Amino acid sequence: MRVILFTGKGGVGKSTLAASTAALAASSGQRTLVLSTDAAHSLADAFGAPVGAEPTLVAPDLYVEQVDAQLRFEQSWADIQRYLLSVLDVAGMDPVAAEELTVIPGAEEVLALLELRLRAQSGEWDLIVVDCAPTAETLRLLALPEALGWYMARVFPMQRRLVKALKPVLTRAAGVPMPGETVFDALQRLHDELLEVRDLLSGPEASVRLVLTPETVVLAEARRSYTMLSLYGYRVDGVVANRVFPAEGADDWRAGWVVAQDEVLADVDASFPGLPVWRSVYRPREPVGVPALEALAQEVYTSAGSAGGAGQPVDPLAPPVGEGPFRVTRNATGAVAHLALPGATRDQVHLARNGDDLVVTVGSYRRLMTLPQGIARLRIAGARVEAGELQVRFMEGSARSGHATGEEEQ
Numbered sequence: 001m002r003v004i005l006f007t008g009k010g011g012v013g014k015s016t017l018a019a020s021t022a023a024l025a026a027s028s029g030q031r032t033l034v035l036s037t038d039a040a041h042s043l044a045d046a047f048g049a050p051v052g053a054e055p056t057l058v059a060p061d062l063y064v065e066q067v068d069a070q071l072r073f074e075q076s077w078a079d080i081q082r083y084l085l086s087v088l089d090v091a092g093m094d095p096v097a098a099e100e101l102t103v104i105p106g107a108e109e110v111l112a113l114l115e116l117r118l119r120a121q122s123g124e125w126d127l128i129v130v131d132c133a134p135t136a137e138t139l140r141l142l143a144l145p146e147a148l149g150w151y152m153a154r155v156f157p158m159q160r161r162l163v164k165a166l167k168p169v170l171t172r173a174a175g176v177p178m179p180g181e182t183v184f185d186a187l188q189r190l191h192d193e194l195l196e197v198r199d200l201l202s203g204p205e206a207s208v209r210l211v212l213t214p215e216t217v218v219l220a221e222a223r224r225s226y227t228m229l230s231l232y233g234y235r236v237d238g239v240v241a242n243r244v245f246p247a248e249g250a251d252d253w254r255a256g257w258v259v260a261q262d263e264v265l266a267d268v269d270a271s272f273p274g275l276p277v278w279r280s281v282y283r284p285r286e287p288v289g290v291p292a293l294e295a296l297a298q299e300v301y302t303s304a305g306s307a308g309g310a311g312q313p314v315d316p317l318a319p320p321v322g323e324g325p326f327r328v329t330r331n332a333t334g335a336v337a338h339l340a341l342p343g344a345t346r347d348q349v350h351l352a353r354n355g356d357d358l359v360v361t362v363g364s365y366r367r368l369m370t371l372p373q374g375i376a377r378l379r380i381a382g383a384r385v386e387a388g389e390l391q392v393r394f395m396e397g398s399a400r401s402g403h404a405t406g407e408e409e410q
Contacts, residue, residue: 001120001205002127002319004237008211009221010134013242016287016296017211017280018131019046019064023290024297025317026062030126033063033119037112038133041066048289055119059290065119067112113197120200127317143232143367207237207320214241214261214268223271223343228365230325230340237320238276240300241268246281271343276314328372334395335375342388349390351383360390 006018015036022034033055036043043066044051049058053068119128200206208229212222226236244265245257269277280300287296301316325340341349341362350361356376358369370376378394385391 001123001125002317003116003120003130003200003206004127004317005130005132005201005206005208006211007132007134007208007225009218012211012213012218013280014211015042015131016046016293017209017240017242017300018129019043020287020293020297020300021209021316022064022127022129023059023062023294024301025127025129026059027294028317029061030317031061031124032127032129033065033125034129034131035116035119036066036131037116038131043131046288046293062290065115067115114193117193117197117200143365202233202235202324204324205319207235209237210239211242212239212268213243214264216264216267219264219267219271224363226272227341227343227362230342231360231362231365231367233325235320235324236272236275238278238314238316239268239272240278240280241265242280243282244279276316278316326369328375334378334381334393337371337375337392337394339369339390339392340388341385341390344385344388344390346385349385351390351392353380358392 004018004021006014006021008014015038019034022032026032034043041051043064047058047064049064050056051058051064051066053066055063055065058064116128116130119125210222210225212218222239229236245254245261247258265279278300280296283296287293297316302313327338329336329338337358339360344362348362352359352361354368356371358371360367360369375394379397381393381395383390383392
């Protein structure tokens, strides 16, 4: 089953492109679901049809769903929230204020991804298109499963055993109720479900598609997104440059925009080498309804869908080709771990090791990568950033914590 996530800076038209891609897939006979996890749902507006919290048929083989994040939040967070409310009640906090404090910012968007998991497991769909939240929110939610996994693997079991053994003593000493098994079970269940989401989205049938408009600030954010999505192990399969002014028949004012956009579009092709860059021309009116959306996709994906903007068109519905962002190669003295970080420079990347974890920091984003068993026992002999890729060299010897060392350290 194919999964395509659309994201980009707010207002670039990602919802329209997600909807049009889904309409194109359904027209070819693929049973397609387009799912919105963005709190500011706009799929109903794009299709010009009422859409609810369950898959709604809007055309043959085409279903639309705007996830009820609040409902999913209540289902997955209820046991944890009840415990937190009991603690704040003992502390004498106002119930209304306490309820607000027990809602983690961004949690609803993250938990909306659990709906994607359910739909994927149902086996009903050939393709699921996901209209994600704007880029920053998307990066945070895609990073959460692995970050939570570190806590669940190292801290959670010990914490659970300690509370279970000392609960009466801790309750009296702290003066507040200690979490019961239902709370721990809820956390474990949430972690397991989010881990399944990560496995689905980082798998060979899933990819992310970046949507941008030909503006310098928007392109800069798209570049960063490409780097960070690769850092967290997600494949980017292409870029859609939206709202491109047509050169034909342009008056003086529009001609100026055409020139400015052409300069940025040249940078777009250079910023995403090897990826297809599709272009969507600015229309006199926005496409609304299935026929208009399908026509938009037909035009976009047959105009310039080749890698780098030249050659044969690329199938916009095909799974991504090649290996994922992370791979390991073996050599006579050990192994090399490769992590794609397109656009990153050596001064932006910091590397450290903590036991079996490789800690990779790029700018303000950090990933704790659990090393494969085959190289976890090896020591880091050096590391470098070359051609948009972090290469970490491992050699026989005792594994240790600390920063990467060696002649190639970056």
